[in-house]
Amino acid sequence: MSASSPLYLTLAERLAVLIKSGTFTAGDRLPxxxxxxxEHQKSITTVLEAYRILEDQGLIEGRQRSGYFVKPPEILKGQFAAAQKRPATPIVVEQSAIFEAVMDSVADHQVVHFASAAPDDSMVPHAKLSTISHAIGRRLGPVALRYTPPMGHRVLRAAVSRKLLGSGIDAGPDQIITTQGATEALLLALRATTKRGDIVAVECPTYFGILNLVRDLGLKAVEIPVDPVTGLAIDDLERALKKHRIAACLVQPNFQNPLGCLMPDDHKKRLAALSARHGFTLIEDDVYGELSHHGPTPSSIALFGGDVIHCGSVSKTIAPGLRVGWVVPGQHLAEIKRLKTIQAPWNASMSELIVAEFLEAGGYDRHLRRIREVYLAQCTRLREEVIRHFPAGCQVSQPRGGFVLWLEMPPDFDSEVFAVRAIARGISVIPGSLFSSSGRMKNYVRLSCGRVIGERETAAIATLGQLAAELMQR
Amino acid sequence: MSASSPLYLTLAERLAVLIKSGTFTAGDRLPxxxxxxxEHQKSITTVLEAYRILEDQGLIEGRQRSGYFVKPPEILKGQFAAAQKRPATPIVVEQSAIFEAVMDSVADHQVVHFASAAPDDSMVPHAKLSTISHAIGRRLGPVALRYTPPMGHRVLRAAVSRKLLGSGIDAGPDQIITTQGATEALLLALRATTKRGDIVAVECPTYFGILNLVRDLGLKAVEIPVDPVTGLAIDDLERALKKHRIAACLVQPNFQNPLGCLMPDDHKKRLAALSARHGFTLIEDDVYGELSHHGPTPSSIALFGGDVIHCGSVSKTIAPGLRVGWVVPGQHLAEIKRLKTIQAPWNASMSELIVAEFLEAGGYDRHLRRIREVYLAQCTRLREEVIRHFPAGCQVSQPRGGFVLWLEMPPDFDSEVFAVRAIARGISVIPGSLFSSSGRMKNYVRLSCGRVIGERETAAIATLGQLAAELMQR
Structure with missing residues (x-):
């Protein structure tokens, strides 16, 4: 795979990605x-040449009269470890001291970034957005720079409404409130459904931004394990529901951050039923939902009923600096509208108008197809580099969407020491400790593969592998 | 004064504005x-003609060999009533039911707007902003659409830092955090200095957005009267400080919303000294500070020491839809940075870059001079229309900056009924009840003169005057 032009894969590269990412696994017969x-609209000669390259790479083997088969992996390690099973007790969420240091490092241009889960610049359709921006400027002039109306620009809410149909969400524009990114949507959802001292269920591990909000609102968290394949462990949630009065459950069913796993529809259905039965709110964070590596955009839990508040944004799919997100509050519409009017009554107007037009008429679907393919390639590439450079005893997740990897290190590994040493070497990673409040993720590390993996990044992974080995030898 | 071209005043119009707005008052000798x-770089003939027009309008009179004098006003009514003196008791802030209705009406294009304190479209330098936006897009491409760094883009913080020197604030870029408008700045300031149940001092009347935040954070408010000329009544604050443990005092010293008054420097000095002596934080909301009708931009309280958090934005001076604001936290920097990282870690990136460039190299000072003159003209014009059309017993403020008017009606006047009837007639105003939690502003009304006053607006003021008369006859 060529690092310098990740957007145009040769057939051999494309097939290699499918193998390395697990679409075809060891023993599978290739088409x-x-x-x-x-299928790929290539000549027989091209296909033969591609298969030969894959054979040379040791990825496949031809068997007499039977076709080509995927070889057992030599460097690929086993599936990621199963979810940790420990008793879930509501705890006060503490903020790790390392959090601000990590956040600050993100702004440092000298650093090789694996910390921030941000799209690579090449994934941002800036030329198109710029064209749209000019057109809106010409058409609306100063009108585009007024205060946004309550609930956000209607054209954006209408565009989001149509887009959400693809996730199985049936919400008209008047059931959607636009926000300044998903963070504000999550904050509004939590504020509308909880009060200080309440208990919420969170995934373990989960995105640290969620834990920050939980702590900030004075809530207690019950950490529910996440299965690396099927997501939130519903049995564990059910047990916790029997023991505690849980006001809300925060969940990323689609391409969970940091695990990248996808909750199957029957689990979503169970979750929706649990919500209805136990009377708690499901706060769904779906920012990665459209970044499936294979197959269609998975459905929202809202498709299956229950008390669901759906939160999303364009930060991972279009551009984070736009600050465009939304919340579909369901039965909490009035309260969330009220809260929004108090804490941040207006959004960035031009951003909303630009996103509305890009979603409606800017080639959003084509853009999405392109970046999905690239993120698949980048995750696969980074995963491969990790496997190559990290010492034995490390495991790495196999995401089914999004663009982060989750590394499991030996139990006594201190990811904060690791992160600090990495920053000293000019490389940013996020220590697992930020993804849980109970300290149980201390031996994990998150790497983002949002940025294109070039030579500098490859060298940085080798350095990280070396740092990890040093830490593990002590 | 010509309503259709408010930007280019004739000399007579300019002088009329100075008289009507109170720069020259009854009995004053004109230059x-x-x-x-x-001074005005006009020929003697033009000046003579202008003075003749003013004489015809009954605004001035020529006295033999003595020059021209401002005539006593015939329709201008007395100075606005003095601040209300009532005992200040901490109260729980309640939200008026009419608030959402008023907010919703703002989005209705059929309505004649006197509600929203938003700049007229013609006051927004959209062509210049658009040019800057294109240039940034070309220069930075997708880099302009990344997540903003912690504390906001440095170029913006540097530009704000230089701008704030004009208000006497000496804060480097690293002492400034950019926000999504002043609302977020105020929220951060309150959160950093108070906890639930604390008492804060607020002005009475004050901007309802501030009361919304106070209520939302579970704080109690002591309402301190505002003198229509000198702003917050410092003696009253001092009395309240002796009775209550006040954590913070929210104050708009410069062109207070809704009164438009300006706190003299010696009052600011006293306030700063009180803050130091009693150990409370002054949260200064300075969004109108640069919109002085006469004279230079007034100073921030921060110039005089004390524990001051300064909050500002470009919503009134450049464009509200940009959502660019800032907070200068003083000694609360670390805590406000921490809170910002949790509740809204990133701002609208393009907006920040555009504003930075407009402030630094876009002709901001020239723009400001132009809009100050227009807002003076518009306030004067609207004030005149109010005086012409409202029944006896109504008084109207004389703002020294900004673009809102504050109407005092007879004590038993119900401004909420008035506002509801106005909306039914397609006119939006804000009832005074929203500007206080103690119900003592029920007989007041706020009118914004941000929008250009044309025929439709003039007719609407006549309608409002009629509605007011009807209500007062009952």
Whole structure:
């Protein structure tokens, strides 16, 4: 795979990605030469050449008269460890001292960034956004720079409404409130459904921004394990519901951050039923939902009923600096509207108008197809580098969407020491300790593969592997 | 004064504005013909013609060999009533039911708007902002659409830092945090200096957005009267400080919303000294500070020491839809940075870059001079229309900056009924009840003169006057 042009994969590269990412696993028979030729619209000669390259790379083997098969991995390690099973007790969420240092490092241009889960510049359709911005400026002039109306610009709410149909959410523009990114949406959702001292269920591990909000609102958290394949462990949630009065459950069913896993529909259905039965709110954070590596955009839990507040944004799919997000409050509409009017009554007006037009008529679907393919390639590439450079005893997640990897190190590994040493070497990573308040993620590390993986990044991974080995030898 | 071209005043119009707005008051001798000719760079003939027009309008009179004098006003009513003196008791802030209705009406394009304190479209330098936006897009491409760094883009913080020197604030870029408008700045300031149940001092009347935040944070408010000329009544604050443990005092010293008054420097000095002596934080909301009708931008309280958190934005001076504001936290920097990182870690990136460039190299000072003059003209014009059309027993404020008017009606006047009837007639105003939690502003009304006053607006004021008369007859 060429690091310098990740957007245009050769057929061999494309097939390699499918193998390395697990679409085809060891022992699988590859499609026939003829079939591959048809599916990828390549000549028989090109396909034969691609298969030869894959054979040379040791990824596949030809078997007499049977076709081509995926070889057992030599460097790929086993599936990521199962969810940790420990008793879940509501705890006060503490903020790690390392958090601000990590946040500050993100702004440092000297640093090789694996910390921030931000799209690479090349994934941002800036030329198109710029064209749209000019057109809106010409058409609306100063009108585009007024205060936004309550609930946000209607054109944006209408565009989001149509887009959400793809996730199985049936919400008209008047059931959607636009926000300054998903963080504000999550904050509004939590404020509308909880009060100080309440208990909420959170995933373990979960995005540290969620833990920050939980702590900030004076809530207690019950940490529910996340299965690396199927997401939130619903049995564990059910047990916690029997023991505690839980006001809300924060969940990322689609391409969970940091695990990248996808909750199956029957689990979503169970979760919705639990919400209805136990009378708690499901706060769904779906910022990665459209970044599936294979297959269609997965559905929202809202498709299956229950008391669901859906939160999303364009930060991972279009551009984070726009600060455009939304909340679909369901039965909490009036309260969330009220809270929004108090804490941040207006949003960035031009951003809203630009996103509305890009979603409606800017080639959003084509853009999405392109970046999905690239993120798949980048995750696969980074995963491969990690496997190559990290010492034995480390495992790495296999995300099904999004663009972060989650590394499991030996139990006594101190990811904060690791992160501090990495920053000293000019490399930013996020220590697992930020993803849990109970200290149980201290031996994990999150790496973002949002940025394109070039030579500098590859070298940085080698350095990280070396740092990890040093730490593990002590 | 021509309503259709408010930007280009004739000399007569300019002088009329100075008289009506109170720069020259009854009995004042106008500058000599020669002096006026020199100051305004107009020929003697033009000045003579202007003075003749003013004489015809009954605004001035020529006295033999003595020059021209401002005539006693015939329709201008007395100075606005003095601050209300009532005992200040901490109260729980309640939200008026009419608040959401008023907010919703702002989005209705059928309505004649006197509610929203927003700049007229013609006051927004959109062509310049658009040019800057294109240039940034070309220069930075997708880099302009990344997550903003912690504390906001440095170029913006540097530009704000230089700008604030004009208000006497000496804060480097690293002492400034940019926010999504002043509302977020105020929220951060309150959160950093108070906890639930604390008492804060607020002005009475004050901007309802401040009361919303106070209520939302579970704080109690002591309402301190505002003198229509000198602002917050410092003696009253001092009395309240002796009775209550006050954590913070929210104050708009410069062109207070809704009164438009300006706190003299010696009052600011006293306030700063009180803050130091009693150990409370002054949270200064200075969004109108640069919109002085006459004279230079007044100073921040921070110039005089004390524990001051300064909050500002470009919503009134450049464009509200940009959502660019800032907080200068003083000694609360670390805590406000921490809170910002949790509740809204990132701002609208393009907006920040555009504002930075407009402030530094976009002709901001020239723009400011222009809009100050227009707002003076608009306030004067609207004030005149109010005086012409409202029944006896109504009084109207004489703002020294900004663009809102504050109407005092007879004591039993119900401004909420008035506002509801006005909306029914397609006119939006804000009832005084929203500006106080103690119900003592029920007989007041706020009118914004941010929008250009044309025929439709003039007719609407006549309608409002009629509605007021009807209500007062009952």
């Amino acid at each position: 026939s030469i003829r079939q591959t030729s048809r | 000599s013909i020669r002096q006026t000719s020199r």
